[in-house]
Amino acid sequence: MEELYVVGRNPVLELLKTEKQIDKIYILKGDLKGSIKKIIGVAKDKGIIIQEVDKRKLDEISEGEVHQGVAAFVTGFEYSTLEDILKKAESLNEAPFVVILDEIEDPHNLGAIIRTCECAGVHGVIIPKRRSARVNQTVYKASAGAVNHVLVSNVTNISNTIETLKEKGLWIYGADLKGENYYYNESLKGAIGLVIGNEGKGISRLVSEKCDVLIKIPMFGNVSSLNASTSAAILIYEVVRQKDEKKKS
Known part of the structure; x- marks a missing residue:
């Protein structure tokens, strides 16, 4: 499986509903409102590492995609047969x-x-x-x-x-x-x-x-x-x- 980042609030929330292995969640510094607060709460309940980072780090991770202040680092996508x-x-x-x-x-x-x-x-x-x-x-x-x-x-x-x-x-x-x-x-x-x-x-x-x-x-x-x-x-x-x-x- 390839390592990848999942970016955006809704994609990360949907990811958290699954049993997929999430290694770390990156949150934009100071942006702890709305659905970000919900993401943090679920991540803490699951024991996932949360790290606050600056916008430049998230921009780099997202490779041009709109990240909405959050990105999750996962082991990779598992294909089915x-x-x-x-x-x-x-x-x-x-x-x-x-x-x-x-x-x-x-x-x-x-x-x-x-x-x-x-x-x-x-x-x-x-x-x-x-x-x-x-x-x-x-x-x-x-x-x-x-x-x-x-x-x-x-x-x-x-x-x-x-x-x-x-x-x-x-x-x-x-x-x-x-x-x-x-x-x-x-x-x-x-x-x-x-x-x-x-x-x-x-x-x-x-x-x-x-x-x-x-x-x-x-x-x-x-x-x-x-x-x-x-x-x-x-x-x-x-x-x-x-x-x-x-x-x-």
């Missing part, structure tokens, strides 16, 4: 719903997608080990701490992982402008794997060929595509809508 994700769905007695990210490179996008996944009850997120953003302090910040509550698996080969998921009974949908159907005309019920492609290139050819169905979002403006995290949110919540519709029927 594909089996962990499927077991989570089984434990909830739910059909598996996973989001597969094909070379998402922007950590802000990764964080935003993970945040949506957590809110929507997605069982896990799958990313490749190479040519992809990894979970770092930017992802923690962009996810508003949601990364602490989502299983993220980093795999060697996305195409092979899709094959494994298909063997487990999942139907794989890829988001692609060349898709056969608009997403709202497709049945997105049951065990689902949703593939979101790279910010610029979209889904790679090999991954696209592994998908069962390619679906698209209608575009009526002059800009030809949506941000990856926006596309992911639209499609993820369509799955949620159809799942809820099925429960009511």
Whole structure:
């Protein structure tokens, strides 16, 4: 596991709700009001070292991210396995719903997608080990701490992982402008794997060929595509809508 800093008040508060190992929390000198006071109280209850530092130290730690006067130093993010994700769905007695990210490179996008996944009850997120953003302090910040509550698996080969998921009974949908159907005309019920492609290139050819169905979002403006995290949110919540519709029927 890599060492990293989690910065920002909400991400640190969410981190403190978990059992993850926090080595130290840095607090801006003199800033002991509001949610900072709550962070200090929880950290003390957990026996975590708290150190007051100047703004320059926090600016250095945060590497350009907005730290809001607090940063937590943690041993690192622990990735889950594909089996962990499927077991989570089984434990909830739910059909598996996973989001597969094909070379998402922007950590802000990764964080935003993970945040949506957590809110929507997605069982896990799958990313490749190479040519992809990894979970770092930017992802923690962009996810508003949601990364602490989502299983993220980093795999060697996305195409092979899709094959494994298909063997487990999942139907794989890829988001692609060349898709056969608009997403709202497709049945997105049951065990689902949703593939979101790279910010610029979209889904790679090999991954696209592994998908069962390619679906698209209608575009009526002059800009030809949506941000990856926006596309992911639209499609993820369509799955949620159809799942809820099925429960009511």
